Amino acid sequence: MKLAFRLTLIAASLAVTHASFAQENVLNLYSARHYQTDELLYENFTKQTGIKINRIEADDNQLLERLKSEGKNSPADVILMVDAARLWRAEADGLFQPVKSAVLESRIPANLRASDEGKGPEWFGFSTRARIIVYNKVAVEKKDVSTYESLADPKNKGKVCTRSGSHPYMLSMIGAMIERNGEAATETWAKGMVNNFARPPRGGDTDQIKGVATGECGVALANTYYYVRMLRSTKPEDKDMVNKIGFVWPNQESSGTHVNVSGGGVARNAPHREAAVKFLEYLSSDEAQAYFANGNNEWPAVQSAVVKNPALDALGKFKMENVPVAAMGKNQATAQKILDKAGYK
Template identity: 75%
Template sequence: MKRLTSTLMGAAVVSLAASSVQAQEKELNLYSARHYQTDEQLYSNFTKQTGIKINRIEADDNALLERLKNEGKNSAADVILLVDAARLWRAQINGMFQPVKSKVLDARIPANLRGKDDGNGAEWYGFSTRARIIVYNKDTVKPEDVATYESLADPKNKGKVCTRSGSHPYMLSLIGSMIDRNGEQATEQWAQGMVTNFARPPRGGDTDQIKGVATGECGVALANSYYYVRLLRSTKPDEKEMMSKVGFLWPNQKTSGTHMNISGGGVAKNAPHRDAAVQFLEYLASDDAQAYLANGNNEWPVVKSAVAKNPALESLGKFKMETVSIATIGKNQIAAQKILDRVGYK
């Protein structure tokens, strides 16, 4: 009887252990820099489809990267979502991702929107895109005078240009793209021209640049497309009036195309639920998930078959996109920062 009881107890322990492992596999720890309302539906749909519960840690990119650094190999993170090529590259060189080989991701995510693949799979993938547009004051600036990124450094635009800090990842990514297209020497000359043309020292976010253009403090500014669309969709009287005073254009339409950036992510280096993490990334590449990702922040899906119906975004029209590799843009941010330091672009 003792032997039978012991055997039954042992079987129960094994059964409980197996159940525990199975339960653990039915969850996913997500570290995300995204914080949009439509993401709730995005995550709940994944759980409905797979039975995998999502545990979320949300913070801005820098806070997440610092947390991951402090947690090291003991981190509980399975998936890391970040919102700029410069930040994705920073996480990659700090060893926070692991490569993923996935036929689904390789088939649906364009090659120029993935991290470098050495044969073991990419370490991160882009899941939505945004454009770096030029916004100008319709009363004081002619659009043909600011039709390219390069034209902002032209002497005719002296005292008109506003940007956020040059060291912000959005700006580092743009400059990284310019280095790839024009070379470091030409890009440094451009950065010096930008400093000469400032209407005010760089400060604030992209919304502040658009407001500066509307008030006339700035003649022209750079902003990510989703900030512009967010204000276009606003029902607030003051913001509607503000947007009536500004125009926008897609830069470099006759040359390289408009600079594009991404929101993307990958599987964490020490992911305790790796299979669930890969499954989640593949889900993000589905048509339905792509629509949620894009609409949540007024961006574009990266998968060609996905459709995100957003009238305000669609009203901006079609445009020529830059095709520089996002991985290259991220890699060039070190050279970009050195250029900024040399010319005094704060």
């Protein structure tokens, strides 16, 4: 009886929550993006449409768990994630619904959205970031770290730092590597990486960059926007660190540099589906795309968007890998097995 009563209360609570979020002219956004610069993005959408945005922010895993626990009573209209692996996981868990939109399909490149099986893609990438190699100018020669594969070469023993192998940024990159090189070659690479660690994997991308600058690491992997943040910083300590490090666009003579996405889709049980599609279409507009680039140092997914970010421009042009983002997610379970087997913590 107690359990039944408790379950009734939970159901009633979810129903009230759903009803409170289901007001007209609102959009309920579940977002894993925590960037202050996105405030202008949301404010501008409301100014243009009159649609108020209710936001719930958490990291990707927390949002996925919340959405699954809410089930069909979830008030979420739009789900935003910051990694292809997590977007794919949300799709695999049935948390998105297909979207047929001529606007989105004409503006978002096919390789930056979920595959379309006739019903419409379930999610779209709205901004991109590259996984670069950062190296210490004194301890490492640039030519010795020109590819992802070179980091596993014995000549770099004791020099490599990365974040945890279970982090989605790493899983997406290795998922792309599996797609390009196959499982056997990727496993060999993972074992070489473990042999070359300067220390056990830990911290975020900024920690990897700082480790390279201080000499704790000779070389590390980092997303471009972390590096550009440091370039744009006015702090003396950040300027000093930038002077000690260089960066490489990996694999320019072969497969190209790994690129990941931040993206989203319409929630499975969205109470405001029309507003949700309108919001996704807004995110693909040149104006919104410029917010991604100028505010958080990401590249727009839409090629026509104009970027006015000198620090981002200063990185120059590079060859991107041609691996569909959906494949990165599809391969994440295999990627984790390979890393676990190699002892990549």
